[in-house]
Amino acid sequence: MTLQINDLSVSYGSRKVISHFTLSAIPEGSLVAVIGPNAVGKSTLLKSLAGLLKYSGNISLHQRVMRDLPHREVIKHVGYLPQTLPQPTTLVAYELVYSACRAVCGNQTNVQLEASIERVFRLLGIHDLALRRLSEMSGGQRQMVGLAQVLVRHPSLLLLDEPTSALDLHWQLNVLEAIREETHKTKAIALIASHDLNLALRFCDQLIMLGPGGVLAMGEPMSVLTPEHLRTAYGIEGRVERCSRGYPIVLADSACI
Amino acid sequence: MDMTNAAVNDPIRNASESIAMDYRRFVTKRILLLATLLIIALCSLLVDLATGPALLSLWDVCVGLWNPDGVSATTQVIIWDVRLPYALMALVVGACLGLGGAEMQTVLNNPLASPFTLGIGSAATLGASLAIVFDLSWIGLSFTYLLPLTAFLSALAVSLLILLVTRSMGATVHTVVLFGIALMFGLNAVVGLLQFVADSGALQQIVFWTMGSLARANMEKVTIVGVVFFVCFLWSLTQVWAMTSLRAGEEQARSSGINVERVRLIVLFRVSLLTAVALAFVGEIGFIGLIGPHIARMMLGEDHRFFLPGSALAGAILLSLSSIASKALIPGVILPVGIVTAIVGIPLFISLIMTRGREYSS
Numbered sequence: 001m002t003l004q005i006n007d008l009s010v011s012y013g014s015r016k017v018i019s020h021f022t023l024s025a026i027p028e029g030s031l032v033a034v035i036g037p038n039a040v041g042k043s044t045l046l047k048s049l050a051g052l053l054k055y056s057g058n059i060s061l062h063q064r065v066m067r068d069l070p071h072r073e074v075i076k077h078v079g080y081l082p083q084t085l086p087q088p089t090t091l092v093a094y095e096l097v098y099s100a101c102r103a104v105c106g107n108q109t110n111v112q113l114e115a116s117i118e119r120v121f122r123l124l125g126i127h128d129l130a131l132r133r134l135s136e137m138s139g140g141q142r143q144m145v146g147l148a149q150v151l152v153r154h155p156s157l158l159l160l161d162e163p164t165s166a167l168d169l170h171w172q173l174n175v176l177e178a179i180r181e182e183t184h185k186t187k188a189i190a191l192i193a194s195h196d197l198n199l200a201l202r203f204c205d206q207l208i209m210l211g212p213g214g215v216l217a218m219g220e221p222m223s224v225l226t227p228e229h230l231r232t233a234y235g236i237e238g239r240v241e242r243c244s245r246g247y248p249i250v251l252a253d254s255a256c257i
Numbered sequence: 258m259d260m261t262n263a264a265v266n267d268p269i270r271n272a273s274e275s276i277a278m279d280y281r282r283f284v285t286k287r288i289l290l291l292a293t294l295l296i297i298a299l300c301s302l303l304v305d306l307a308t309g310p311a312l313l314s315l316w317d318v319c320v321g322l323w324n325p326d327g328v329s330a331t332t333q334v335i336i337w338d339v340r341l342p343y344a345l346m347a348l349v350v351g352a353c354l355g356l357g358g359a360e361m362q363t364v365l366n367n368p369l370a371s372p373f374t375l376g377i378g379s380a381a382t383l384g385a386s387l388a389i390v391f392d393l394s395w396i397g398l399s400f401t402y403l404l405p406l407t408a409f410l411s412a413l414a415v416s417l418l419i420l421l422v423t424r425s426m427g428a429t430v431h432t433v434v435l436f437g438i439a440l441m442f443g444l445n446a447v448v449g450l451l452q453f454v455a456d457s458g459a460l461q462q463i464v465f466w467t468m469g470s471l472a473r474a475n476m477e478k479v480t481i482v483g484v485v486f487f488v489c490f491l492w493s494l495t496q497v498w499a500m501t502s503l504r505a506g507e508e509q510a511r512s513s514g515i516n517v518e519r520v521r522l523i524v525l526f527r528v529s530l531l532t533a534v535a536l537a538f539v540g541e542i543g544f545i546g547l548i549g550p551h552i553a554r555m556m557l558g559e560d561h562r563f564f565l566p567g568s569a570l571a572g573a574i575l576l577s578l579s580s581i582a583s584k585a586l587i588p589g590v591i592l593p594v595g596i597v598t599a600i601v602g603i604p605l606f607i608s609l610i611m612t613r614g615r616e617y618s619s
Contacts, residue, residue, distance in 0.1 A: 052511065075514030082512050086505035087366075094280050095560045096505050100513040103498035114277040121276060130276045131283055133558070134505070146509060153513075 001028040001062050003049075003157060003189050008057035010041070010048050017041045018048070020057070021215055023208065028156075028187040031180050033200035033221075035193075036210030037234050042193040043083060045210075046159040049191065050080035061157055075104050079155030083162050083193075085142045086149075088135040093126070093145045096134065100149050113152075120151045123178050139166040147175065151182060158183065158190040164199065172196070176203040197250040201225060201240070209233055225250055287563045290556050294570040298348065301577040305344040308584045311335050346474035346538070347580040347594070348573040349482045351545055353535035355572015356490060357528040358546030359553065359565055363500045364524045365430050366507065371546035372532035374434065375419055375525070376441030377412050378543070381536040382467055383444050384411025386451045389462045401473065404466070405537035412536065415440065416529030424522055430507075433525070469542035469595020471580055478538045485534045489527050490569065496520060497561040504559045542595045544602030545572045545579075551609050575602075 003026040010018040018041045026032055034042045048055040051066065051074045059066040061077060069077075086096065097117055101108065108116070121127040126144045134142055143166045150158065158179070164172040180203055183190045191208075194200050200207055200221065207224040209216045211233040217224045222240065230238040230250075237253045306318045313321075313332060321328040321336040328336070357372045365374070372378060387393070388407040394400060419436060426432045452460055493500075499520050503510045511517050536542070549572030550564075557567040576594070579601060583592040 050512065071514070071516075080512040082508040084506060084508050086509050089504045090554055090558045091501065091504050091560065092283070092558065094276065094283075095501060095558070098280075099498045099501035099560065100505075100510070100515075103502050103510075104514040118276050127276055131279055146505070149505075149509070149513060 001156065001187065001189075002026060003191075004058070004060045005049075006058040006060075008045075008048065008055055008059065010044050010053055010055045012044075017044045018055075019214065021045070023215060023218055026189055026191075026206070028189060029184050030205040031183050031190045031192065031203060032206045032208060033192050033194050033204040034208045034210065035195070035197060035200055035233075036216070037212075040210040040212060040233075042210060043161050046080065046161050046191060046193055049157070050074075050078055050159050052080070076153070077155055078157045078159065079150040079153055080159040081147055081150045081161055081163055083165070085139055085166060086134055086146045088137070088142065090133050090135055092131050092133050093121075093137075093148070094130040096145060097121075097149045097152055101152055116152050116154070117148075120148050123151070123182065124148055125174060125178075140168060140171055143167060144171065144175070154186060154188075156186070156188045158188055160190065160192045162193055162195065164194070164196065172199060179203075197225065201248050201250060222248060231256060287557050287560070291563060291567055291570070294556075294567060294574065298570055298574050298577065301574055301581070302344055302348060305347065305577050305581050306336060306340050308581050309335070309340060310584075310589055342474040342476050342479050343471050344577065344580065345476075345479045346471050346482070347576045349479060349486055350471075350535045350539050350542065351549070351573035351576030352569040353482060353486050353489075353531045353572070354542065354546040354576070355549030355553070356486070356493065356565060356569040357531040357535075358572065359550035359561075359568035360493060360500070360524045361528050361546070362550050363503055363559075363561070364521045365434060366503070367430070367434070368551070369547070370434070371543075372528055372536075373441070373543060373546065375416070375437035375529075376444050377416055377529055377532045378536055378541050379441050379444035379448065380415035381408040381412040381533060382463075382541055383448050383451075384408040385466045385540070386448050386455075386463045387411070389459045389466075390451045390455045392459075405478070409533045409537040412533030413529060415444070416526070416533065420522060420525055420529075423525070424518075427518065433521070465593070466540040467595070468593035469540040469598070470593045471539055471583075472591065473538065482534055482538060485530065486569075489531050490565070492527060493524075493565055494562075496523065497565065500524070500561045500565075501559065540593075540595060542576065542598055544598045544606065545575050548602055548606055548609065549575055551606075555609075 005021060005023045008018055008021040009016065034045060036042055044053065047053045049059060066074065101113055121130055124144055124147060126148065129137065129141055147163055164175055167175060176199060179190055204221060206219060207221045208218045209224050209229055216233055217229050225240050227239055230236055235256045237256060238250060240248050240250050243249050303315060303318055307313050307315045313335065317328060317332060318336060321332055325333050325337065354372060361370045361372060361374065362368055384407040385404045388403050393403060396403065422436055423433045452463055455463060499515045502513055502515060503517065503520065507517050550568040552571040553564055553567035557563040579594050579597045582601065583594045583597045586592060
């Protein structure tokens with residue numbers, strides 16, 4: 001199973017946000033970070049993959065053209081986590097995840113659904129929050145619940161828009177570890193839009209770097225995060241070095257003048 | 258023995274039973290709360306039946322309901338023909354407004370929304386005022402049925418207008434709310450104009466209508482409202498999952514594959530129907546559709562499987578209690594119930610906001 005994107009263009013009204021993106025095929029079981037400065041179309045890319053925006057060009061998953069798939073099929077295969085957190089309401093976490101599943105994937109039996117909610121809540125380490133109201137949770141906790149809502153459906157394409165934006169360091173590592181485990185185990189594909197280059201470098205198999213002119217680079221993290229690319233995309237002087245444990249880390253030295 | 262050991266030793270399995278089990282216990286508690294609300298509603302109905310100028314005890318009422326021949330003919334008439342339609346009307350109208358308000362608050366994602374937000378209440382008033390001022394009785398219908406009919410048609414027409422406009426503009430929350438508010442002011446202005454040109458008799462009737470009253474109830478009308486409520490309630494149950502997940506936010510719901518605009522349009526249509534039918538027979542009764550859902554939310558949370566019936570019950574109880582108050586506040590006088598709901602409703606609403614202010618501000 002692969003994800004292929006060919007000649008993808010998306011506009012908001014007359015403003016073209018993505019124009020003629022073509023990416024090399026993304027193989028199953030891979031975790032891919034979509035990085036780049038603000039307003040280059042990271043979220044737009046994920047949204048159009050999720051089928052929430054009109055686009056021209058071709059997206060295919062499993063050799064099947066997404067545009068031709070019925071809504072029900074798309075929902076079954078694609079899990080999209082929006083950038084906005086679930087709003088604080090009197091709903092408890094379990095109800096939210098349960099009802100979102102019941103509303104769309106009616107083919108799961110109750111037992112299956114309960115088991116899969118159970119598994120995901122434990123995978124993310126939020127089983128203690130299951131019966132707590134969203135209004136009594138912190139932003140980070142709500143973000144985890146939102147992620148659980150997506151993972152419960154076992155999508156083969158995960159589209160996560162800044163899934164760690166509200167999380168502390170512990171949970172950032174925890175969540176990415178969980179997503180990586182899930183992706184590798186179920187042979188899914190995960191696309192993660194992120195601003196955290198170090199996390200991307202640490203966890204992802206591939207990076208897609210978007211710049212003002214479109215796709216700037218794609219491939220192995222180390223080959224994408226070069227000083228030249230950092231300069232073009234972010235307008236910074238930066239470098240990648242190895243820390244004392246051998247992990248590569250991105251260092252931003254200064255903003256270009 | 259082996260099996261129990263296996264369950265204890267296998268942490269995943271053991272724990273896997275715990276969340277689902279905990280949740281089931283949680284659900285049971287809510288079912289009990291719902292049952293409590295139902296009992297309160299029934300008690301309120303009995304007290305409502307026992308309240309009025311002819312002094313009847315609760316015992317008389319119970320006997321009269323259970324075995325009509327066991328009480329005097331007068332008591333029988335008072336209970337069955339005078340008070341029962343009135344008391345039942347309070348329950349069904351309250352339930353309609355409570356259910357409509359709850360659904361409206363969910364699809365507009367706004368705790369201040371109610372069936373009146375979209376001007377449906379004003380539309381019903383306009384319809385009734387038109388019939389009064391232009392004296393449409395030549396159609397051959399008595400005012401008893403003419404007013405509800407014109408009120409209903411006008412409310413439905415306005416609802417359809419809102420639906421058409423919002424659908425063509427994408428059914429976002431802002432479109433619906435802004436258009437609804439604009440429409441409400443517009444309709445109120447037209448009602449004002451009608452009042453200005455009306456003669457004093459017609460004016461009095463319009464004013465009486467806007468106060469809302471259960472006094473025009475009879476069993477036939479109760480049945481009509483009851484049937485509409487029942488149908489709408491069952492219909493709303495088909496969308497409980499979508500509405501529940503909508504509470505986490507529009508984007509969240511959409512990302513789980515829910516067609517938010519479609520849900521919103523269907524719900525708006527249903528709320529219009531509920532409101533139009535309920536208000537057509539009783540005139541303007543505010544606040545029930547606003548406060549009922551708040552009470553239900555505090556007691557039952559927002560899983561719509563419990564929130565919707567809870568809200569309908571809370572609305573029914575509120576209007577039933579208001580009906581009792583409307584008879585008991587000034588002995589011998591039945592106040593228009595719309596005035597009572599407003600007088601009792603405003604302080605209640607403010608205290609709800611005060612206690613829950615923190616939640617809204619976050």
